[in-house]
Amino acid sequence: MAAMGDDQVITHTIGITGATGAVGGRVAARLARRGVAQRLIVRDINRAPELKGASAAMAAYEDTAAFRRAVRGTDTLLLVSATEAADRVDQHIGAVDAAVAAGVSRIVYLSFLAAAPAATFTFARDHFYTEAHIRSTGVAFTFLRPSLYLDLLPYWADENGVVRGPAGQGRVAWVSRDDVADAAVAVLTSAPGTHDGRTYDITGPEAVTLSETVDRLSALTRKPVRYLPETWEEALASRRGSGAPEWAIEGWASSYAAIATGEMNVVSPAVPDLTGHPAQSIEGFLRKNPSALTHVHS
Numbered sequence: 001m002a003a004m005g006d007d008q009v010i011t012h013t014i015g016i017t018g019a020t021g022a023v024g025g026r027v028a029a030r031l032a033r034r035g036v037a038q039r040l041i042v043r044d045i046n047r048a049p050e051l052k053g054a055s056a057a058m059a060a061y062e063d064t065a066a067f068r069r070a071v072r073g074t075d076t077l078l079l080v081s082a083t084e085a086a087d088r089v090d091q092h093i094g095a096v097d098a099a100v101a102a103g104v105s106r107i108v109y110l111s112f113l114a115a116a117p118a119a120t121f122t123f124a125r126d127h128f129y130t131e132a133h134i135r136s137t138g139v140a141f142t143f144l145r146p147s148l149y150l151d152l153l154p155y156w157a158d159e160n161g162v163v164r165g166p167a168g169q170g171r172v173a174w175v176s177r178d179d180v181a182d183a184a185v186a187v188l189t190s191a192p193g194t195h196d197g198r199t200y201d202i203t204g205p206e207a208v209t210l211s212e213t214v215d216r217l218s219a220l221t222r223k224p225v226r227y228l229p230e231t232w233e234e235a236l237a238s239r240r241g242s243g244a245p246e247w248a249i250e251g252w253a254s255s256y257a258a259i260a261t262g263e264m265n266v267v268s269p270a271v272p273d274l275t276g277h278p279a280q281s282i283e284g285f286l287r288k289n290p291s292a293l294t295h296v297h298s
């Protein structure tokens, strides 16, 4: 252990952001079970999970001075994408620049499938610009691009069991957060250089339409779930009642539209390749989470 200013430098410590959240929390728990030293970078220190081998530091991405202090001494950083916000790219850029300035040598970024400057899913554009910024810094990187989360699929159905949106008959390979976390752990704990410069699509085992998806949900939970295709305008109108800002409504509706265009129609071997186990299916997920549709009335 050496000292740099007031901050301790511990080599081979992995920095984990989003550790109070679903994916980052899973990654942190898995690393702790493996006995890996880690620094959990959280927005609220009181909510940092208590894990063997883990220390915690408090910083939001946009508080670049605090973030720089928080990551100092970590050499690999898992950067979990921030909660959707109008200025999310700026938040990410602040965190990346602070990490590079603090001496982080590798960033593993939790991006999103089909990230592109003109991606149909408007939130995926943020991921493209964040990836581009990470590349521009020259830091070693790996981009993990998960598909839509299987864990959130039950909430695509409202309390009447209706999944409504402009997804047409496009396909998506829903992926579980457990698989995303397993893939991230495989990359974070690999020998230096193994995954540098690589981009991995992280998907489920099979791409299905929303019609097929609701049929499976119904068959497996015995709850009536159906898919109601909407036009783009209908999708915006049906969501405006929520009072959410227009950028959020567009992001929400465009996650369906990206299914319709085929941008989500990707099945990648990355989960089995990186983790050594098959990717979880809708059936497998519901067997593990049998009460996932409790909010839907029978």
Ligand SMILES: NC(=O)c1ccc[n+]([C@@H]2O[C@H](COP(=O)([O-])OP(=O)(O)OC[C@H]3O[C@@H](n4cnc5c(N)ncnc54)[C@H](OP(=O)(O)O)[C@@H]3O)[C@@H](O)[C@H]2O)c1
Pocket: 017, 018, 019, 020, 021, 022, 023, 024, 042, 043, 044, 059, 060, 061, 062, 080, 081, 082, 083, 084, 091, 110, 112, 146, 147, 148, 149, 152, 177
């Ligand atoms: N693939 C998909 O279907 C899908 C769906 C939803 C979201 N996402 C994206 O994937 C990310 C990870 O998913 P998840 O399920 O783990 O989300 P989650 O449970 O909401 O966790 C997000 C984590 O990021 C932290 N965070 C958010 N904004 C931050 C900021 N500005 N500075 C520092 N930390 C910040 C949160 O901290 P707090 O606990 O303090 O809030 C939390 O720990 C999400 O943040 C979102 O960008 C993907």
